[in-house]
Amino acid sequence: MDHGHLHPPFDRGRARARARRVQDHEPRLPGAGLIGVLELAGVSKRFVIRHNPSLDLKVRVLALFHPRHRERWQEVWALREVDVHLERGESLGLIGPNGSGKSTLLRIMAGILLPTRGRVAVSGTVAPMLELGVGFHPELTGRENLYLSTSLFGFGRRQTDALYDRIVAFAELRDFMDAPVKTFSSGMAMRLGFAVATHLEADILLVDEVLAVGDRAFQEKCLARMSEVRARGCSIVVVTHDLDLVRRFCDRACLVVEGRIVAEGAPDEVAARYCGGGVTAEPVHAF
Known part of the structure; x- marks a missing residue:
């Protein structure tokens, strides 16, 4: 990953004005003019799905004579030529149908997945909250998981001690912090994870459906x-x-369909396009 420089605070008024001017979407070439705290240029992600995989020798021998037993490989492109730009202090909403590539895009932003093609540039620290309980060890207590999570971001024990009461008070879990996380409900796990993530003073916060x-x-x-x-x-x-x-909440929104950003701009306009139906992977870019 490339590390750029932080820029002046995001001008929310100017961005909303830009978002109302619509023009054709022209993807940037990978590596071209990366600025801001987060930039994805020409990012594509391919997964390979194996059908009929088997380590059984008998099945593998049968496959020599019977095609239906043979292992097949299928390529699936979760993202295609995606460009995303995020400024300091800006909030961006990603919306779209299930399976459109939104969560894959967030994992690439977090550095959990690497793009098959394209370039990602990040300036600063990233705090991902991608799934309920991700990063929590189910056998450890809430207290132990809290200290473990902050240590992964370079916090020493004294630093975490100073934050502990604030995190627990926000999560409203003071009476449960010495219980194993495996006994937590999904709501309790979300509270603790969100409280930790938002007290780490990260430069970029990634949130995937946890508020549901x-x-x-x-x-x-x-x-x-x-x-x-x-x-x-x-x-x-x-x-x-x-x-x-x-x-x-968001200053800007992107509509993701079939692995492509098909609309980007003011949240009201992008949400209206999504609700209007008939959304296809033909890109429209609003500034």
């Missing part, structure tokens, strides 16, 4: 917390099916 779990009051609490970290300059990418959340 939990009661409405805690969801509002999470949105308020994300607004706080955004105000201090943290950039946020949210994958969600909640279009109201995108309209309320």
